[in-house]
Amino acid sequence: MLLTAVLGVLLAGAGAAHASAPVCRPASTGTPDVVCAVPAEFDNRPVESIEWTKDDDPLPRFDDIRQILVSCEPGQTLVIGLTLRLADDLNPSVGDTRITCPSPPPTVTAFNCSAYGTVTAPFRCDFHWSGGTDPEQVTVSTNGGQGPVTTYPGQNYARVTGSCFPYQITSVTATVTDAAGRRASATRNGFCPRGNN
Template sequence: MALTGTLDVVCTIPPDVDDRKIDFIQWTTDGNARPDLNERRQILVSCSSGQTLVIGLTIGFDNPDDGQSTGSTAFTCRKSLTATVSDTHWEYQRIFSSPPEYDRPVTVIPDGGTGPYTCAWQKVGGDLYSSAQSPSSCTTSFLRPLSGIRHTFYCESGWVAVVTDATGARFTSPQVLVSFYWEQGS
């Protein structure tokens, strides 16, 4: 049996097993006979995220001296890919000549799916000049050129991280609101 680790499980039997010709095939799921699947060399079994299943198989051979081969495999269907973010707001502020203050970096936290994961931060609206400091990392701060500002300045932009797992599944994180506030004295 080959279990793919996806929400659909594919089980395959080769044309012969150890050079023995197959006479019959019987499948079970969770100990229940599956006559609708008998005689099939490949089956597809759907399951829910996190569900545990047992796939059983009995193979009878053409030569009566070979007997039967019986076995089962228990597995848990992987969880669908999701992601959360450590914070839904990130802020930079500088007032007069004080040193700037800004929030700690934001981290997108993948869950489920199949690791390893890649992350890509994307702006979904707002200020044109803000950018992600580490756009292809799961953790980033944000940047914006602020030189030349003579008065009070405020801008916002929205950001999401697109998380991709090893199977190519994608999930878009909740949005992070990024703001820059600059107050310059006269």
């Protein structure tokens, strides 16, 4: 796994606490990367040194760096450790954080709609996506008549049903939103029988 410094700033001061669990979050880069940083409450006291570990293995090349970027595989669980030596404390402040590397954001892989019949023809759309962090939710908007949305999260698939409106272009937009609030959408139109569009 590659670890790279992000915003590599040497720490001149940190705050008061006896435990220094790092603050870790998804990197918001569209990858499973995780950003870990020195906790904000260490901003008012002088720090002599910062040491990082990953799964109890030292990361000496990132000593004295306030924030690091950890690359990992989706779903992998890591324990990121942090040791702060404060200038006015005899004992170092030590803590760790367990974090699971997120899946990539959701991406629409297919969205197909078809209709049959005449006038107010029923339609069906099949919506597929990849990535995302469970649980995922699918929402639909349409200017046609909307039927039920059946979601199969384990398969990253949802079925949308509804009906065409006569003499207009019926449009359907499906959006998948994952547990981290990341979204992907797709729109289809022009699939209703002739005379409806």
